[in-house]
Amino acid sequence: MKLFCFLTLFFTLTIQAQFQINGIVTDSNRKPLPFATITTSDNNNTITDVDGKFDLKISSKINSISVSYIGFQTRIIALADNKKFYLISLSQKTDDLKEVVVSSENPALTIIKKVIANKNLNNPQKKLSSFEYKTYNKLIVTANPDSIDGRIDSSAAYKDFNKKQINIDSSDYKFKEIISKQHLFQTEKVSQYQFGNNKLKETILGTKMAGFKQPVYEIIAFNLQSISIYDSKYELFETKHQSPIADNAFTDYNYKLLDTVPIKGRNTYMIYFKNKKKRKSNGLEGVLYVDQENFAIAKAVMRIKGVLDISGIHEFEYVPNEKIWFQSNTTFKIVKGKNDDDIKILGGTIQFDGDVEDNFEQRKKSASDFTYLLSESNNFDIHYNTNPIIKNPSLYIEIKDDASKKPEEFWNTYRKESLDLKSQKTYQLLDSISISKRIEKRLGLGRKIINGYLPIGPIDLDLKKIISYNNYEGFRLGIGGITNDRFSKNFRIEGYTAYGTKDGNFKYSLGSGVLLDKSTNTWLNGSYTDDVREIASTVFAVDKRVFKIYDPRPINISTFYKYISWKANVQTKIIPKTEAVFELSRTYVEPKFDYMFNLNGQLYSSYIMTTAMASIVWAPFSDFMQTPTGRTESDKRFPRFTFQYTQSLPNVLENDFTFSKIDFKTEYEKKYLNGQKTSLLLQGGVALGDVPITHLYNTMPNNLTKETVLQRITFAGRNSFETMYFNEFFSSQYVFFQIKHGFDRIKILKKVRPSLVLVTRMAWGNMEKPEQHVGPAYKTLDKGFFESGIELNRIFKGFGLGGFYRYGPNQLLKFEDNIAVKISYVLDLGL
Numbered sequence: 021m022k023l024f025c026f027l028t029l030f031f032t033l034t035i036q037a038q039f040q041i042n043g044i045v046t047d048s049n050r051k052p053l054p055f056a057t058i059t060t061s062d063n064n065n066t067i068t069d070v071d072g073k074f075d076l077k078i079s080s081k082i083n084s085i086s087v088s089y090i091g092f093q094t095r096i097i098a099l100a101d102n103k104k105f106y107l108i109s110l111s112q113k114t115d116d117l118k119e120v121v122v123s124s125e126n127p128a129l130t131i132i133k134k135v136i137a138n139k140n141l142n143n144p145q146k147k148l149s150s151f152e153y154k155t156y157n158k159l160i161v162t163a164n165p166d167s168i169d170g171r172i173d174s175s176a177a178y179k180d181f182n183k184k185q186i187n188i189d190s191s192d193y194k195f196k197e198i199i200s201k202q203h204l205f206q207t208e209k210v211s212q213y214q215f216g217n218n219k220l221k222e223t224i225l226g227t228k229m230a231g232f233k234q235p236v237y238e239i240i241a242f243n244l245q246s247i248s249i250y251d252s253k254y255e256l257f258e259t260k261h262q263s264p265i266a267d268n269a270f271t272d273y274n275y276k277l278l279d280t281v282p283i284k285g286r287n288t289y290m291i292y293f294k295n296k297k298k299r300k301s302n303g304l305e306g307v308l309y310v311d312q313e314n315f316a317i318a319k320a321v322m323r324i325k326g327v328l329d330i331s332g333i334h335e336f337e338y339v340p341n342e343k344i345w346f347q348s349n350t351t352f353k354i355v356k357g358k359n360d361d362d363i364k365i366l367g368g369t370i371q372f373d374g375d376v377e378d379n380f381e382q383r384k385k386s387a388s389d390f391t392y393l394l395s396e397s398n399n400f401d402i403h404y405n406t407n408p409i410i411k412n413p414s415l416y417i418e419i420k421d422d423a424s425k426k427p428e429e430f431w432n433t434y435r436k437e438s439l440d441l442k443s444q445k446t447y448q449l450l451d452s453i454s455i456s457k458r459i460e461k462r463l464g465l466g467r468k469i470i471n472g473y474l475p476i477g478p479i480d481l482d483l484k485k486i487i488s489y490n491n492y493e494g495f496r497l498g499i500g501g502i503t504n505d506r507f508s509k510n511f512r513i514e515g516y517t518a519y520g521t522k523d524g525n526f527k528y529s530l531g532s533g534v535l536l537d538k539s540t541n542t543w544l545n546g547s548y549t550d551d552v553r554e555i556a557s558t559v560f561a562v563d564k565r566v567f568k569i570y571d572p573r574p575i576n577i578s579t580f581y582k583y584i585s586w587k588a589n590v591q592t593k594i595i596p597k598t599e600a601v602f603e604l605s606r607t608y609v610e611p612k613f614d615y616m617f618n619l620n621g622q623l624y625s626s627y628i629m630t631t632a633m634a635s636i637v638w639a640p641f642s643d644f645m646q647t648p649t650g651r652t653e654s655d656k657r658f659p660r661f662t663f664q665y666t667q668s669l670p671n672v673l674e675n676d677f678t679f680s681k682i683d684f685k686t687e688y689e690k691k692y693l694n695g696q697k698t699s700l701l702l703q704g705g706v707a708l709g710d711v712p713i714t715h716l717y718n719t720m721p722n723n724l725t726k727e728t729v730l731q732r733i734t735f736a737g738r739n740s741f742e743t744m745y746f747n748e749f750f751s752s753q754y755v756f757f758q759i760k761h762g763f764d765r766i767k768i769l770k771k772v773r774p775s776l777v778l779v780t781r782m783a784w785g786n787m788e789k790p791e792q793h794v795g796p797a798y799k800t801l802d803k804g805f806f807e808s809g810i811e812l813n814r815i816f817k818g819f820g821l822g823g824f825y826r827y828g829p830n831q832l833l834k835f836e837d838n839i840a841v842k843i844s845y846v847l848d849l850g851l
Contacts, residue, residue, distance in 0.1 A: 040075060040077045040078070040104070041075075041076055041078060041099065041105070041106060042073065042074060042075045042076070042104065042105055042106075043073070043074060043106035043107060043108055044068070044073050044074070044106075044107055044108070045058075045068050045072045045087055045089070045108045045109075045110065046107070046109050046110070047092070048109060048110075048111055050109070052071050052072025052073075053068060053072050053089050053092070053110065054068060054072060054292075055067045055069075055278055055290070055321075056068045056072070056074075056087060056089040057086075057087070057088045057089070057278075057290065058074055058076055058087050059085065059086045059087075059281065060076070060078055060082045060084075060085055060086075061082060061084065062082065063282060063283075063285075064076070064078065065281060065283070067321060069323070069329075069331070078099075082099065083099050084097060084098050084099055085099065087108050088279060089110055089278070089279070090277070090278050091112060092110040092111060092112055092113060093110060093111045093112075093113055095110060126275065126277075128275035128276050128277040128289075128291050129270070129275055131277065131289050131291060131310055131315070132265065132269070132270075132291060132293075132308075132310075134315040135265050135308070135310055135315045135316075135317070136265055136266075136267060136269070137315075138314065138315045139265065141314070141316075142250070142314060142315070142317070142344060142345065143248070144215075144248075144344060144346055144347075145215060145218070145220065145250070146250075148215070148342065148344070148404055149216070149405050149407065150214075150215055150216040150404075150406060150407045150408060151214075151215050151346075151402065151403060151405070152213060152214045152403050152406060152408045153213055153399050153401055153402040153403070154210065154211065154212050154213070154225075154399070154400055154434070155209075155210070155211045155212075155213060155397050155398065155399050156208070156210050156397070156398050156400070156434045156435060156436060157208065157209045157210075157211070157395065157396070157398075158207075158209075158395070158396055159205075159206070159207045159208075159209075159393070159394070159395040159396075160203045160204075160205065160206045160393070160394055160395075160443075160446075161206075161391060161393050162199065162203040162204055162205075162391065162392065162394070163199045163204070163391045164199075164390065165196050165199050165200045201442065201445055201449070202442060202445045202446040202449050202450070203230075203442065203443065203446040205231075205446075205450070206229075206230040206443060206447065206450070207227070207229040207230065207235070207239065208226075208227070208228045208431065208435075209224060209226065209227045209228075209240065210224070210226040210227075210430075210431075210434045211225060212225055213247075214408045216407060216408060216410050216413075217410075217413065219410065219413045219414075220247065221412075221413055221415060221416065221417075222416065222418070223417075223418045223419075224240065224417065224419040224420060224423050225420055225423060225426075226426040226431065226434070227240060227419065227423045227424055228424070228426070228431065228447075230446050230447050230450035231450035231451055231453065231454035231459055231460075232454065232459075232460055233424070234424055234460070235423075235424050236463070237645065237647045237652070237654075238654075240417070240419065241417055241643075241645050241654035241655065243655060244256075244257060244258075244332070244352040245257070245332035245350060245352050247347075248347075249265075249317050249320045249347075250263075251263060252266045252267070253266075254304065254322060256304070256330055257324075257352075259324075259691075261303070265317070271296075272296060273293045273295060273296060274293065274294055274296055275292065276291070276292045276293075277289060277290070277291060277292075278291070278307070280312070281309065283309055283318045283319055284318070284336075285338075286311055286313070286318065286338060287311075287313075288310055288311055288312060288318045288319070289309070289310040290308075290309055291307065291308045291309075292305075293308065303324070304324060305324075305325075306320065306323045306331075307320070307321045311338075311345065314343070316336075317336065317345060318338070318345050319333075319335055319336060320333070320334040321333050322334075328354055328355075328356070329355045330352075330354050331351075331353050332350065333349075333350065333351040333352075334347055334349075334350055335347070335348050335350070335351075339404070341404075342404050346399075347399060348398070348399050349398050349399065350396070350397045351394070351395070351396050351397075352393075352395040353392065353395075354392060354393040355392045356390075356392075398436050412646065414597055415596075415644050415645065416643035416645060416655070417643070417644075417645040417646070417654060418646040419645070419646065419647045419648060420648075423648075424648075471565065472565065473501070473502070476501075477506065478504060478506040478507035479501045479504065480501055480502050480503075480504050481499070481501045482499075482500040482502065482516060484500075485498045485499060485500035485501075485518060486498065486499065489575050490575060490576075490577050490578070491576060491577060491578035492520070492523060492552065492577065492578050492579070492580045492612065493520030493521070493523050493552065493580075494520055494522025494523070495520070495522070496518050496519070496521075497518065497521070498516055498527075499516065499517060499518075500514075500515060500516025500517070500518075500529075501514065501515075501516070502514035509535070511532070511533070511535070512532065512533045512543075513530075513531070513532045514529075514530075514531050514533075514547075515529050515531060516528065516529055518551075523552075523612075527550055527551040527552065528550055528551075529547060529548065529549040529550070530547065530548055531545060531548070531549075531587075532545070533545040533546075536590075537592075537594070538649070538650055539646065539650065539651065540592055540593050540594040540650075540651060541592065541650040541651055542590065542591065542592040542593070542594060543592075544590055545587075545588070545589050545590075546586075546587065546588045546589075547585075547586075547587050548585070548586055548587075549584070549587070550582075550583075550584045551582075551583065552580040552581065552582050552583070552612065553580060553581060553583060554579070554580055555580065555581055555611070555613070555714045555718070556713060556714065556715070556716045556717055556718035556750055557718065557720075558703075558705060558717060560635055560637075560664055560683065560685065561589075561603065561635035561664065562599050562600065562635045562637040562662060562664075563662070575734065575735065576722065576724055576734055576746065578613075579612075579613045579746070579747055580612050580613075581609055581611045581613075581714045582609070582610040582611075583608065583609050583610075584608040585605055585606065585607040585608070586605065586606045586607075587604070587605040588603070588604050589601055589602060589603035589604070590602045590603075593651045595636075597640055597642060597644060598636055598639070599636070600634070600635065600636040600637075601633075601634075601635045601636075602633070602634050603632070603633045603634075604631075604632055604633075605630070605633070606628065606629075606673045606674075607628070607629045607630075607631075608626065608627075609626060609627055609628070609629060609712070609714055610625070611625070611626075611712075613795075613796070614796065615712075615713060615714075615793070615795040615796060616795055617712040617713070617792060617793065617794070618791065618792045618793070618794050619676075619677065619792065623794065624712070627676040627677065627712065628673070628674045628675055628676050629668060629675060629676065629677065630668065630669045630672045630673045630674070630675035631666050631667060631668050631669065631675075632666070632667050633664065633665065633666045633667075634664070634665050635663070635665075636662070636663055636664075637660060637661070637662045638660065638662075638663070639653060639656070639657065639660040639661075640660075641657040641658065641659070642654075642655055642657045642660070643655035643657070658687060658688045658689045658690070659687060659688040660687050661684070661686050662683075662684065662685040662686075662687075663682075663684050664681075664682075664683040664684070665680070665681070666680065666681040666682075666683075667679075667681075668680070668709070677709065677710040677711065677712070678709050678710060679707060679708060679710050680707075681705065681707045681708070681711070681715070682705065682706045682708075683703075683704070683705040684704055684705070685701070685702070685703040686700075686701070686702045686703075687699075687700070687701055688700040694764060695763070695764030695765070696761065696762060696763050696764055697761070697762045698759070698761045698762075699758075699759070699760040699761075699762075700757075700759055701739060701756070701757070702755070702756070703755070703756045703757075704753075704754055705753065705754060706752075706753045707752045707753065710789075711752065712792075712793075713750055713793045713796070716750055716751060716752055716787075717751045717752070717754045718749065718750055718751075719741060719744070719751065719754055719756055719783045719801065719805070720737065720740035720741055720744075720756075721741055721744035721746050721747070721748060722734070722737040722740035722741060722742050722744070722842075723741070723742060723743055723744055723745045723746070723840050724745070725746070728836070729836050729839050729840070730841075732840060732841070733841050733842065733843065734842060734843070735842065735843050735844070736811070736822055736842035736843065736844045739758055739781075741781055741783070741807055742807065742824040742840040742842050743807045743824050743825065743839070743840045744805060744807070744826075747798060748798065749799050749800065749801050749805065750787060750798045751801055752786065752787050752788045753785060753786050753788070754783060754784065754785035754786075754801060755783065755784055755785070756781070756782075757781070757782050757783070758780070758781045758782075759779075759780050760777055760778070760779050761777065761778045762775055762776070762777040762778075763775065763776045772815060772816060773814070774812040774815040774820060775812075775813045775814055775820075776810070777810070777811040777813060778809075778810060778811075779808065779809045779810070779811060779822075779824070780807075780808045780809075781806070781807050781808075782804060782805065782806045783801055783805045784802070784803075784804045784805075785802065786800060786801070786802050803828075804828055804829055805826075805828065805830050806828035806830075807824050807826045807827070808824070808825060808827070809822055809823055809824030809825065809840075810822065810823055811844060813846050818845050818846050819843065819845055820843070820845070820846065821841070821842070821844065822841070822842045822843075822844055823840070824839070824840045825838055825839055825840075826838040826840075
């Protein structure tokens with residue numbers, strides 16, 4: 021969950037400050053001129069955006085500005101008192117319309133090639149052995165009250181010829197009143213950045229968030245724009261784009277030399293770049309200011325203009341001693357852009373006027389359409405080649421324990437400018453609203469519910485334990501939970517009890533844990549469990565808990581085994597970029613189906629397994645954040661790897677068998693700018709030694725043994741074979757591969773917008789000692805199993821439909837037996 025109610029409101033017009041002017045630059049035909057240069061007499065400059073609009077902060081001493089654009093005559097505009105908006109028209113030159121000539125080829129390409137060739141000489145993270153600096157950041161969500169009419173709108177509806185019904189809508193008026201006094205949201209942050217050994221770490225010294233005593237760490241970790249302009253992938257609003265100065269950038273971008281302008285006393289080339297794909301409305305474009313001597317980036321404007329108008333500006337200072345441009349300021353802004361439909365962003369739906377069909381009325385523009393988000397960062401206290409000692413360098417962000425408790429003196433020391441009255445009132449009013457509306461408590465409640473818990477005093481009730489269904493237990497009714505911080509922050513008790521209406525048995529579990537180390541989330545746990553489990557199912561101990569309103573696949577399962585288990589384990593994140601579980605257990609197992617295990621002529625209908633297990637998930641490309649409450653994965657990236665090793669302990673606590681199990685899983689996911697997503701999953705396992713079928717592999721079947729396709733219609737699983745029948749295949753070694761590609765939602769009707777997903781799955785396996793398993797009839801996967809399908813998810817109210825086909829060596833004789841039709845349901849929690 022990355023934002024909350026305040027940040028569902030974005031999008032804007034222009035910003036007004038005490039000495040700020042704005043306007044639009046056009047040609048003689050009133051066509052906007054993008055990226056025209058506006059310069060003041062003190063060499064402060066800005067450029068127009070893709071719509072020709074500009075904002076410029078000036079001092080009271082400035083009485084004119086210069087406006088230039090290549091191929092047009094430069095104009096000097098006199099500034100008038102109390103005038104804030106300027107409509108400026110430039111006339112095209114008649115004598116010299118050529119761009120600056122650098123070589124016979126496109127001059128912009130020549131310059132960019134030199135920028136790329138000199139990257140390592142100009143990139144601070146390559147040229148400098150180390151550096152450190154502090155940053156003050158302020159983020160606001162607000163609106164310009166002057167852009168809102170503030171009138172009381174009325175609409176008339178005639179019931180008959182004599183009566184008129186008037187509906188009063190004063191939302192704009194109320195919104196303007198609010199926004200005139202305060203911002204919608206505001207947060208400040210002071211950080212220390214340290215770079216050394218090719219790693220950059222942010223340590224947050226202070227953080228202040230309007231309406232929250234404890235900051236929302238997900239917002240702090242939210243990556244608005246890349247820190248370095250030299251990264252091969254430039255990130256803007258958590259979306260990565262090919263950088264315009266990447267080694268292979270010419271395949272993606274067109275370049276144009278616009279002008280030459282001075283920055284900080286050094287001459288620069290002004291290069292415009294744009295994505296080559298004309299239909300790519302959300303492609304990256306912008307302007308690079310390139311130093312004419314060393315071909316370093318002296319300023320960069322990066323922009324995406326689509327449903328959202330997102331811009332990131334990087335400003336640099338030249339450091340003569342180091343002969344390098346070092347970043348001094350960054351600005352990030354989101355305003356309303358072009359749109360074709362409603363969109364969902366940051367946990368909330370933002371309403372835009374999209375393409376309107378003839379039989380639908382266009383949505384009335386609301387006051388919230390004028391809101392915008394603005395984040396500004398200023399770097400200071402910069403030191404070069406100091407070789408700082410970086411603690412926990414594997415962490416991307418570390419938040420000091422007292423960061424949210426800093427006094428006002430701390431903030432006055434680091435603020436570039438004192439808070440104005442509007443910002444001061446924002447803290448006061450939002451803090452009071454948060455208390456009266458119990459916003460922090462409601463946010464905490466929302467987090468718990470999303471993870472499947474309902475807090476009741478010192479206990480979090482486990483919503484997953486209340487009711488479920490499977491073919492063995494029937495309806496499983498129960499209650500369970502875990503103690504929360506109101507009970508203790510260092511000790512917890514958890515447990516559940518359940519009753520199956522079909523098997524008529526009670527199940528239960530009771531456990532407790534002690535916190536050994538808060539910073540690494542290290543817990544020592546112990547538990548006792550008497551329950552049932554699906555046979556041959558693979559469970560990774562480090563897998564995250566997934567809460568679903570329903571869990572569809574177990575509905576169809578009828579083969580379970582009873583187990584009574586004592587466990588002791590340690591959970592920890594002490595190893596960088598990992599989470600691990602180390603466990604010892606003794607388990608009594610009794611299959612609840614026709615099965616006996618044959619070990620050298622001795623038949624076992626039940627058995628005891630004493631094991632040691634190590635389970636670890638490694639996310640080498642993810643970013644991790646250390647907070648006062650522990651370590652979390654702030655930016656989940658792929659691929660990620662899961663490994664689990666289980667070893668039985670001979671002659672320990674009456675253990676019956678000697679065996680080893682090795683399980684692994686690799687996940688990869690790629691999201692595209694056009695809304696599409698590709699997911700890959702590679703999973704496998706090897707069981708060595710004497711292993712009963714209860715602990716082997718079934719490769720996740722999810723098809724019923726019924727005569728017709730209609731009789732086999734059930735709910736689809738997550739990563740299961742929809743055409744594979746339950747108990748059809750078992751393996752002692754297997755490998756499973758799945759590829760999914762999801763397209764953006766397709767608008768069929770106003771409320772019917774399904775998402776199309778193409779799925780292909782395959783698996784191979786083998787059974788080493790088939791003579792050991794007495795009872796069930798099954799096949800092996802030595803020739804492989806293949807299925808492909810199409811899913812139409814979220815057709816209506818979260819429900820969808822999918823069709824799958826089985827082919828290859830294990831294809832069945834009857835055509836209809838190879839077909840599976842499944843119902844899907846996607847609960848959209850806005851995450």
